[in-house]
Amino acid sequence: MTKGETIRICVLFLLAIVVLGADQAFSQGPPINTETALLAGFSNAFRASSQIIEQSGRLPGGMSGDLSVRAVSLIFPYAITQGRLVIGGAIPYLDKELDIKGPGRTTHLSERGLGDLHLFAEYAFFIRDEKEKTTRAIAIGGIDLPTGSHGNPGLPPGLWNGSGATNYSIGMAFSYIPARWGFYTDLIYRIASEGASFEFGDTLRYDVALGYRLWPVIYETYPSPQINLFLEFNGLREQRSRDFRFDGNKVQDSGGNRIFLSPGIQYIPGRAFLIEASIQLPLVENLNGD
Numbered sequence: 001m002t003k004g005e006t007i008r009i010c011v012l013f014l015l016a017i018v019v020l021g022a023d024q025a026f027s028q029g030p031p032i033n034t035e036t037a038l039l040a041g042f043s044n045a046f047r048a049s050s051q052i053i054e055q056s057g058r059l060p061g062g063m064s065g066d067l068s069v070r071a072v073s074l075i076f077p078y079a080i081t082q083g084r085l086v087i088g089g090a091i092p093y094l095d096k097e098l099d100i101k102g103p104g105r106t107t108h109l110s111e112r113g114l115g116d117l118h119l120f121a122e123y124a125f126f127i128r129d130e131k132e133k134t135t136r137a138i139a140i141g142g143i144d145l146p147t148g149s150h151g152n153p154g155l156p157p158g159l160w161n162g163s164g165a166t167n168y169s170i171g172m173a174f175s176y177i178p179a180r181w182g183f184y185t186d187l188i189y190r191i192a193s194e195g196a197s198f199e200f201g202d203t204l205r206y207d208v209a210l211g212y213r214l215w216p217v218i219y220e221t222y223p224s225p226q227i228n229l230f231l232e233f234n235g236l237r238e239q240r241s242r243d244f245r246f247d248g249n250k251v252q253d254s255g256g257n258r259i260f261l262s263p264g265i266q267y268i269p270g271r272a273f274l275i276e277a278s279i280q281l282p283l284v285e286n287l288n289g290d
């Protein structure tokens with residue numbers, strides 16, 4: 001497939017949250033792919049998510065490739081101050097396969113194992129609760145530790161499970177929930193550093209989400225089971241990577257901008273559990289090189 005026609009379909013399914021000690025339930029669950037500024041309710045939790053990525057496109061040298069990634073992420077948030085300050089960690093298990101197709105032959109590469117450990121902190125610096133609506137804003141900070149495998153000379157860096165470097169992120173998220181509706185947005189910048197003689201590009205993540213509580217229309221008892229619908233726009237802009245094995249030059253076939261349209265559905269049977277699913281469809285894929 002030609003540049004700009006890369007197909008990347010990401011399916012998030014069976015995303016379950018188990019709350020260990022929450023003292024407040026949501027009138028609407030958090031969006032699936034966008035950060036939420038509501039830290040109460042689902043903060044002391046264990047969260048597991050599964051993600052499937054399928055991607056095809058051109059590779060440098062006139063070849064093409066088919067990439068398949070299976071990822072299971074484990075997330076452990078803990079409330080220092082309920083609804084105000086949350087810290088936690090997240091680590092993925094990754095199973096990656098890449099088929100490189102050239103004239104007369106196909107090369108199969110694979111890598112699997114744990115990825116980089118992500119430690120994070122979220123602080124709600126603005127909270128305004130009113131009748132049947134709430135407005136909140138949080139600051140987000142994070143650090144990635146190089147726990148995933150990296151530096152294998154037989155694999156392209158994009159197939160490594162980790163970056164081999166300590167990376168940092170900083171950002172904000174905003175949520176406004178009036179009655180059955182929810183409006184969410186975030187902006188998160190990730191600062192990458194060099195590891196294993198390679199430096200992935202810095203990234204800017206930007207998301208906007210609209211949520212709607214489909215059922216119940218009116219709470220007869222609270223909390224009660226609910227079904228929520230989401231429509232999200234998820235963007236990721238990435239700078240070019242640098243390869244220090246070749247004088248630190250920028251990798252021309254790396255980085256770019258992507259925007260996905262992400263519809264999703266969420267079911268919350270009670271205070272302590274939810275299941276949700278989403279599919280990400282590419283709207284904009286302005287990538288650098290092949």
